[in-house]
Amino acid sequence: xxxxxxxxxxxxxxxxxxxxxxxxxxxxxxxxxxxxxxxxxxxxxxxxxxxxxxxxxxxxxxxxxxxxxxxxxxxxxxxxxxxxxxxxxxxxxxxxxxxxxxxxxxxxxxxxxxxxxxxxxxxxxxxxxxxxxxxxxxxxxxxxxxxxxxxxxxxxxxxxxxxxxxxxxxxxxxxxxxxxxxxxxxxxxxxxxxxxxxxxxxxxxxxxxxxxxxxxxxxxxxxxxxxxxxxxxxxxxxxxxxxxxxxxxxxxxxxxxxxxxxxxxxxxxxxxxxxxxxxxxxxxxxxxxxxxxxxxxxxxxxxxxxxxxxxxxxxxxxxxxxxxxxxxxxxxxxxxxxxxxxxxxxxxxxxxxxxxxxxxxxxxxxxxxxxxxxxxxxxxxxxxxxxxxxxxxxxxxxxxxxxxxxxxxxxxxxxxxxxxxxxxxxxxxxxxxxxxxxxxxxxxxxxxxxxxxxxxxxxxxxxxxxxxxxxxxxxxxxxxxxxxxxxxxxxxxxxxxxxx
Amino acid sequence: xxxxxxxxxxxxxxxxxxxxxxxxxxxxxxxxxxxxxxxxxxxxxxxxxxxxxxxxxxxxxxxxxxxxxxxxxxxxxxxxxxxxxxxxxxxxxxxxxxxxxxxxxxxxxxxxxxxxxxxxxxxxxxxxxxxxxxxxxxxxxxxxxxxxxxxxxxxxxxxxxxxxxxxxxxxxxxxxxxxxxxxxxxxxxxxxxxxxxxxxxxxxxxxxxxxxxxxxxxxxxxxxxxxxxxxxxxxxxxxxxxxxxxxxxxxxxxxxxxxxxxxxxxxxxxxx
Ligand SMILES: Cc1cc2nc3c(=O)[nH]c(=O)nc-3n(C[C@H](O)[C@H](O)[C@H](O)COP(=O)(O)OP(=O)(O)OC[C@H]3O[C@@H](n4cnc5c(N)ncnc54)[C@H](O)[C@@H]3O)c2cc1C
Ligand SMILES: Cc1cc2nc3c(=O)[nH]c(=O)nc-3n(C[C@H](O)[C@H](O)[C@H](O)COP(=O)(O)OP(=O)(O)OC[C@H]3O[C@@H](n4cnc5c(N)ncnc54)[C@H](O)[C@@H]3O)c2cc1C
Ligand code: SF4
Ligand code: FES
Numbered sequence: 079x080x081x082x083x084x085x086x087x088x089x090x091x092x093x094x095x096x097x098x099x100x101x102x103x104x105x106x107x108x109x110x111x112x113x114x115x116x117x118x119x120x121x122x123x124x125x126x127x128x129x130x131x132x133x134x135x136x137x138x139x140x141x142x143x144x145x146x147x148x149x150x151x152x153x154x155x156x157x158x159x160x161x162x163x164x165x166x167x168x169x170x171x172x173x174x175x176x177x178x179x180x181x182x183x184x185x186x187x188x189x190x191x192x193x194x195x196x197x198x199x200x201x202x203x204x205x206x207x208x209x210x211x212x213x214x215x216x217x218x219x220x221x222x223x224x225x226x227x228x229x230x231x232x233x234x235x236x237x238x239x240x241x242x243x244x245x246x247x248x249x250x251x252x253x254x255x256x257x258x259x260x261x262x263x264x265x266x267x268x269x270x271x272x273x274x275x276x277x278x279x280x281x282x283x284x285x286x287x288x289x290x291x292x293x294x295x296x297x298x299x300x301x302x303x304x305x306x307x308x309x310x311x312x313x314x315x316x317x318x319x320x321x322x323x324x325x326x327x328x329x330x331x332x333x334x335x336x337x338x339x340x341x342x343x344x345x346x347x348x349x350x351x352x353x354x355x356x357x358x359x360x361x362x363x364x365x366x367x368x369x370x371x372x373x374x375x376x377x378x379x380x381x382x383x384x385x386x387x388x389x390x391x392x393x394x395x396x397x398x399x400x401x402x403x404x405x406x407x408x409x410x411x412x413x414x415x416x417x418x419x420x421x422x423x424x425x426x427x428x429x430x431x432x433x434x435x436x437x438x439x440x441x442x443x444x445x446x447x448x449x450x451x452x453x454x455x456x457x458x459x460x461x462x463x464x465x466x467x468x469x470x471x472x473x474x475x476x477x478x479x480x481x482x483x484x485x486x487x488x489x490x491x492x493x494x495x496x497x498x499x500x501x502x503x504x505x506x507x508x509x510x511x512x513x514x515x516x517x518x519x520x521x522x523x524x525x526x527x528x529x530x531x532x533x534x535x536x537x538x539x540x541x542x543x544x545x546x547x548x549x550x551x552x553x554x555x556x557x558x559x560x561x562x563x564x565x566x567x568x569x570x571x572x573x574x575x576x577x578x
Numbered sequence: 579x580x581x582x583x584x585x586x587x588x589x590x591x592x593x594x595x596x597x598x599x600x601x602x603x604x605x606x607x608x609x610x611x612x613x614x615x616x617x618x619x620x621x622x623x624x625x626x627x628x629x630x631x632x633x634x635x636x637x638x639x640x641x642x643x644x645x646x647x648x649x650x651x652x653x654x655x656x657x658x659x660x661x662x663x664x665x666x667x668x669x670x671x672x673x674x675x676x677x678x679x680x681x682x683x684x685x686x687x688x689x690x691x692x693x694x695x696x697x698x699x700x701x702x703x704x705x706x707x708x709x710x711x712x713x714x715x716x717x718x719x720x721x722x723x724x725x726x727x728x729x730x731x732x733x734x735x736x737x738x739x740x741x742x743x744x745x746x747x748x749x750x751x752x753x754x755x756x757x758x759x760x761x762x763x764x765x766x767x768x769x770x771x772x773x774x775x776x777x778x779x780x781x782x783x784x785x786x787x788x789x790x791x792x793x794x795x796x797x798x799x800x801x802x803x804x805x806x807x808x809x810x811x812x813x814x815x816x817x818x819x820x821x822x823x824x825x826x827x828x829x830x831x832x833x834x835x836x837x838x839x840x841x842x843x844x845x846x847x848x849x850x
Contacts, residue, residue, distance in 0.1 A: 279664065281622075318663060318664035319601075323665065324601050324605060345796070345797065346797055347799065349810060355810070358833060358835070359836070361800065362800040365799035365801045368798070377619075378847065379619050381619055381621040381647050384840070457832035504798070505815070506797070
C-alpha cells in the first residue's frame, strides 16, 4: 500500500507515461473544460428511490477529462487521498484508453473503487489538493468521476479480474460486520490465503452501503458485484448472526477462529432529547433509511410500512440528512425541508449531494434548530418549534459554534420528522467482549496504524474505532488491519518472520 | 433459512411453531426474543422465545395473528422455512431467589411468560401465576404454566373458563393474602399499565416486558424507544424488561399505534 516517493517518481518516468506527457502541451490540457457529469433530470429521478442520479461518463468524456491531468512531478492529489491511491497512474491509463489497467491500478489500493468513486467526498480530499485547484484556481480534475468510470467499465466489461489467492494456510479468521471495513479486510485476508468468514447481524451483506446509502446514489448491484467477487475468492458470509449474542467470541475461538476483525460500525442513532421527540412520526434517519433501503418500504409489495407526509422535515446537515430528505421527496413529500443549526458552509455533506438536493427542490432552513415537537391528539407530530441561530467563535471541530438567538422561535408544520444528528458506536461488541479497551465515546481503542486492540488477536477499524467517518477510511482501516494481522498470525502460528 | 419442524394451532389466532435454530437454542435465556422475517418482501418482527430444546436444536415461538407479518408466519406449515431468524436479542430476565414471585400474563403474553415462570421456579422461588384471556378459546399454555407454578389462577373476561374478571383482580387477591416480593407482567400494554398501577399501590417491585414496534432489534434504529424514568431507552437492547413503575405506558401505547394506518393498508393489500 505505502509506496515510496522514489517509486512513484520512477513510475512516472515509464516510457508510455513520458510519451503521453509529450503528446499534449500543458497549455492545451489547461484549456479543456472540466467534464460535466450527465445526470437524470431532477423531475424524473424524484419519481423513484432506485434510479441513480449520476449516469456516468462515456469513454470519450473520460479520456478527454483524463487529458486535463498534468501528470504532476509532485502529485499533491495523492496526499489528499486517505489511502494514497496512485491517482496520476490510473488517470494516465484512462488517457491512453487502457481502462482495465486503470481499474487495476485503483484496486492496488482501494478494495471498492466503484463505491468510492460514488460516495467519497472528493472535494475535500484528492480534488481539493489537485494542481488545478491549488495553483491555477481552476476546477480540479474530476478524479471521483474518473474513478467511478474505470471501476464501472471493468464491471460492465464482464472481465473482472479475480485477484490471485495465495495457497490456503488453514488459519481461520472471523470478521464481525459486513460494512466496507469488514469487506475490504476480508478481501485482503483471502488473498493472503486465510480462511475468512464474515458474520453479519442483519439479513443483508454490506452494512451502511445497503441499509443506509440509497440506491439513487449507490445501486445495490454495484455492491453485490463486489460481494460476489469476495465469494469467488473463498470468503464465506453468514447473515443473521450477531457476534456477542448468537455466539460469543469465546465460542468462535472454540470453533477454531484464531483472530478477529471488528468492523461493527457506528450504528447507534443519536436523538436530541428535546420535548415531544418520542411522538409518532418522529424517527431516526437510521430507521427511515433502513425501512426504505433495506426493507424496500418504498414499494407497495413490501410488508414493511413507511410514514409518508406532505411536509417532511429532516434535522441535520450530513450525508445521512441529505439521503433522508431526498428519500422523503421520492416518497412523495410536497415540501421536504432540511433544518440545520449551522450555515450551509459548515454542512458536512458532500457538496454534490447538497447540489443534487437543491435541484430536486429540497428546501434548506439553515441556522435553525428544533427545540420542541408539538403533537396532535393522537400523539402524531404536527409542528416543530424551531429557533434561529447565529454563528459565534469556532468550536473544537474548527467550525463556528451556533448560538441561539433569543426570541426568534417560530413553528414549522410537519407530520414526518427525521432526526439525522449523528450516530454513536455500536455497543454490542464493546459490551460483550471482556478485556476490550473502549474509549469514553464507546469506540474501540486500537494501536494506530496497526488497528490492533487491547486483546492481541482482536483487530478493529472503521466507524467502531473512529465514530461516524467515511467509507474510504473504513476501507483503509480494513486493509491496514489485514496487513498487520497477517504479520501477527504468521509469526504466531507459522513461525514466519514477515517484513514489517 | 430455518426449517419449521412442528406446528400446533392453539386457537384460530394463536399458533405455536417449533423451528430449527441450534445456536439460538443454546444461547437463549428467559426473556430473550428473536426477529423473524418471512419472504423476500417480509417485515422483521420480534417474537419472544417461549422455549428451547438444545439437543434438538430448536426454539419455540408462539405467535398471534395481528397483521400481515404475523399472519404470514402463522400460515407456514411444517417443512416450510422461515426466511430469516436472528437472536437471541434483548437482555435476559434477571432471575434471583427473592421469595414469592407473582407472574401475570395476558393474551399471547402468556407465551413469553412461560420461560420466566420456569426460571423463577428453578431458582427456588414460590411462584404464583395469574393468566388471563378474553375467553376460554383464547387461553394458552395452561397445562405448562400449572406444571411450573406453585399455584395457577386463570381469569377470563367473559367468565367462560376459570374465574370471571381481569388479571388485576386475581393479582390483588394474592397480594392481599400473602407477602409478594416481586411481580412480573407481560401482556397487552393496557394490561401491564393496570398491573403496574396495582403493584405500585402495594409497593411491590415489578418488571414489565414491552412489545414495542421494532425494525432491526439491535439498537440501530430507535423505533422501539420508550421513556423509562424520564429517559429515552431502546426496548431491544436496554430491555425488553423495565421497572414497570417507571415506564411511561401512555406514550408506549400511543407509539404502538404509530403505523396503524399504514399497517391496515398493508393488510388490505395482502387480503385482496
Ligand atoms: C445514510 C448514510 C450516508 C452516508 N454517506 C456517506 C458518503 O456519501 N460517503 C462516505 O464516505 N461515507 C458515508 N457515510 C458513512 C459511511 O457509510 C461509514 O463511515 C461506513 O459505512 C463505515 O463502515 P464500517 O464498515 O465501519 O461500518 P458499517 O457500514 O456501519 O457496517 C457495520 C456492520 O456491522 C454489523 N454489525 C454490528 N455489530 C455486529 C455484531 N455484533 N455481529 C455481527 N454484525 C454486526 C452491522 O449490522 C453492519 O452491517 C454514510 C453513512 C450513512 C449512515
Ligand atoms: C420483544 C417483543 C416480543 C414479542 N413477543 C411476541 C410473541 O411472543 N408472540 C406474539 O404473537 N407477538 C409478540 N410480539 C408482538 C409482535 O411482534 C407483533 O404482534 C407483530 O410485530 C405484529 O406484526 P404484524 O405485521 O402481524 O401486525 P401489524 O400489521 O404490525 O399490526 C397489526 C395491528 O397491531 C398493532 N400492533 C403492531 N405491533 C404491535 C405490538 N407489538 N403489540 C400490539 N399491537 C401491535 C398495529 O398497530 C396494528 O393495528 C412481541 C413484540 C416484542 C417487541
Ligand atoms: S494533482 Fe491534479 S493534475 Fe496533478 S496528477 Fe493529481 S489529478 Fe492530475
Ligand atoms: S428495534 Fe431498532 S433500535 Fe430497537
